[in-house]
Amino acid sequence: MGLFTRLSQRGAMFGMDARIALIVAAILTAAGGITIMSRLERSKVEQAEQGAQTLREGILKYYQTIGINQLPDSIDTLMKSGVMNDPGVKKDPWGNPWYYERFSSAVSLEGNPVTVHYAVVYSAGKDGVANSPSLMSDNDYAQWEPLNDDVGSKVSTRDIEMARLEDYRARAQLIIDKLQTAENSAYIEAQGTCSGTKPPEWCTNTDNKNFTQFNFYPPSSADKSNEVVYYATRVLNRAAYNSGDENDMKQLITDLGLPETYAHDPWGRLLQYHSNVTGRADPPFSASICFSYGENCFTK
Amino acid sequence: MFGLIMGMSVFSVLSMQWAKQEMARQNALRAAQEKAQAEDLAHAMEFSLLTETNGTYREDLDLKRAMQYTSLATGKTRGGERVLVNVQDVDAKGSFGAGNQRVGVTTSDDILKRSQVYRAASAAELNRLAAQSGTVVTFDTSAIRTRQMKNSISGLEGMAEQVYAFYAGHMRFPSGSEYTELAGKFDFHDAWGQKFDYIFTDGENAALQFTTPWNYTYTQKLNLRDNSQATVTDNAISGTEEKK
Numbered sequence: 001m002g003l004f005t006r007l008s009q010r011g012a013m014f015g016m017d018a019r020i021a022l023i024v025a026a027i028l029t030a031a032g033g034i035t036i037m038s039r040l041e042r043s044k045v046e047q048a049e050q051g052a053q054t055l056r057e058g059i060l061k062y063y064q065t066i067g068i069n070q071l072p073d074s075i076d077t078l079m080k081s082g083v084m085n086d087p088g089v090k091k092d093p094w095g096n097p098w099y100y101e102r103f104s105s106a107v108s109l110e111g112n113p114v115t116v117h118y119a120v121v122y123s124a125g126k127d128g129v130a131n132s133p134s135l136m137s138d139n140d141y142a143q144w145e146p147l148n149d150d151v152g153s154k155v156s157t158r159d160i161e162m163a164r165l166e167d168y169r170a171r172a173q174l175i176i177d178k179l180q181t182a183e184n185s186a187y188i189e190a191q192g193t194c195s196g197t198k199p200p201e202w203c204t205n206t207d208n209k210n211f212t213q214f215n216f217y218p219p220s221s222a223d224k225s226n227e228v229v230y231y232a233t234r235v236l237n238r239a240a241y242n243s244g245d246e247n248d249m250k251q252l253i254t255d256l257g258l259p260e261t262y263a264h265d266p267w268g269r270l271l272q273y274h275s276n277v278t279g280r281a282d283p284p285f286s287a288s289i290c291f292s293y294g295e296n297c298f299t300k
Numbered sequence: 301m302f303g304l305i306m307g308m309s310v311f312s313v314l315s316m317q318w319a320k321q322e323m324a325r326q327n328a329l330r331a332a333q334e335k336a337q338a339e340d341l342a343h344a345m346e347f348s349l350l351t352e353t354n355g356t357y358r359e360d361l362d363l364k365r366a367m368q369y370t371s372l373a374t375g376k377t378r379g380g381e382r383v384l385v386n387v388q389d390v391d392a393k394g395s396f397g398a399g400n401q402r403v404g405v406t407t408s409d410d411i412l413k414r415s416q417v418y419r420a421a422s423a424a425e426l427n428r429l430a431a432q433s434g435t436v437v438t439f440d441t442s443a444i445r446t447r448q449m450k451n452s453i454s455g456l457e458g459m460a461e462q463v464y465a466f467y468a469g470h471m472r473f474p475s476g477s478e479y480t481e482l483a484g485k486f487d488f489h490d491a492w493g494q495k496f497d498y499i500f501t502d503g504e505n506a507a508l509q510f511t512t513p514w515n516y517t518y519t520q521k522l523n524l525r526d527n528s529q530a531t532v533t534d535n536a537i538s539g540t541e542e543k544k
Contacts, residue, residue, distance in 0.1 A: 110491045
């Protein structure tokens with residue numbers, strides 16, 4: 001009897017330990033479970049934020065390298081373009097498609113007409129219902145934010161347009177400088193030839209003009225004047241460059257010693273070149289360049 | 301029992317260490333995000349100044365202007381507070397007659413930092429806060445105004461060159477109507493998209509000028525007999541300046 005009681009008491013003590021251990025383990029497991037579930041959900045929201053950010057970067061990369069003047073028309077187009085390194089963001093973390101809207105607005109950036117492109121890309125969140133507003137105007141963009149459990153990002157080509165404006169100015173200045181150098185070099189060349197003991201006839205009489213009255217700029221088809229004598233055409237027998245013709249503009253740029261890509265500006269507009277924009281018959285002549293999508297940009 | 305307690309103790313200590321490391325990592329990440337967000341807003345504000353025209357010029361600088369061009373999803377901090385913008389005068393009349401303002405932006409949730417930015421009563425104090433904390437970003441409007449003036453003057457000088465070319469061909473400056481025709485052939489304009497004003501006095505004297513949206517007029521006299529003319533083309537921001 002005594003032995004039974006002692007055994008029974010020891011068993012009761014062990015049982016109490018076990019019960020405490022079980023309760024603690026159960027509490028820890030429950031707490032851990034809740035934490036893990038909460039972390040999983042939080043992790044999905046963070047994944048959605050990261051995904052929207054990745055898409056934002058992809059959209060801007062597409063704009064810079066492929067679209068040039070337009071954002072991708074859909075996430076599908078973006079995915080197929082090859083600019084996205086992470087195909088895992090094709091759908092949001094809940095397996096739903098991303099919502100994507102875009103809008104463009106013309107602004108005057110330091111007096112230069114520029115189009116700024118805006119977009120929003122967002123996930124409808126855990127509930128799968130998109131609650132965020134539409135993007136129809138630049139004012140919508142200013143006020144846009146993801147609502148309820150939506151998670152998203154805003155995209156603006158602001159920084160790209162700024163960088164392009166700087167690039168545009170630098171390129172344009174370089175082309176102008178090179179044209180000026182070409183004009184000076186041609187004049188010095190003619191002067192050297194004409195200051196010899198037996199100057200060729202063209203030095204003193206080409207259409208009743210002496211060489212100092214020539215236009216030494218590379219000739220352009222944009223100059224319709226018949227009264228101008230171009231050194232390059234009349235003496236060097238070179239054809240005029242067709243202003244706005246892609247191949248000719250690339251040739252002009254190459255002849256000036258610049259990279260062929262300079263025939264386009266950073267917005268993809270093609271170079272137009274005028275060798276006598278003020279329409280004069282005699283010096284001083286003024287050359288001018290502009291870039292356009294096809295329209296004559298010398299008649300603003 | 302002892303083993304259980306020991307096990308829990310070890311687990312607790314390890315958990316605490318992991319939590320501390322995670323907290324430090326999250327804080328660093330958050331600080332970097334806040335700095336990037338504040339910088340983005342500052343750039344957006346600068347961009348809004350650069351896209352002003354004579355018709356849209358405004359002197360007030362607020363979060364609404366920045367939101368037009370920011371990539372921030374909301375105008376709020378991660379903790380749901382409104383992004384804080386404080387604007388203080390540096391000079392009442394800074395370069396080129398434009399008021400120079402220093403804009404301080406913070407997207408921090410740190411109550412003390414927000415309070416300091418909110419209460420900052422001078423441009424110097426905003427700078428001090430920016431130097432102390434990476435999550436406070438400042439910029440001065442004078443940098444933008446100077447840039448606008450330099451670009452306008454550069455355009456004006458380009459136009460002046462064409463007027464001089466006209467002079468070389470005609471031995472006189474163009475009349476008003478001749479200038480209008482000449483200016484139409486070139487795309488020279490000021491930083492607000494306006495063509496330059498031409499003041500024709502006589503065949504030997506003329507001037508080009510532009511007026512900023514804050515009513516500051518920059519005039520460059522065109523006079524081949526004026527010896528000071530040479531310095532005008534050498535220095536982008538020299539020339540004759542007149543205040544209206």
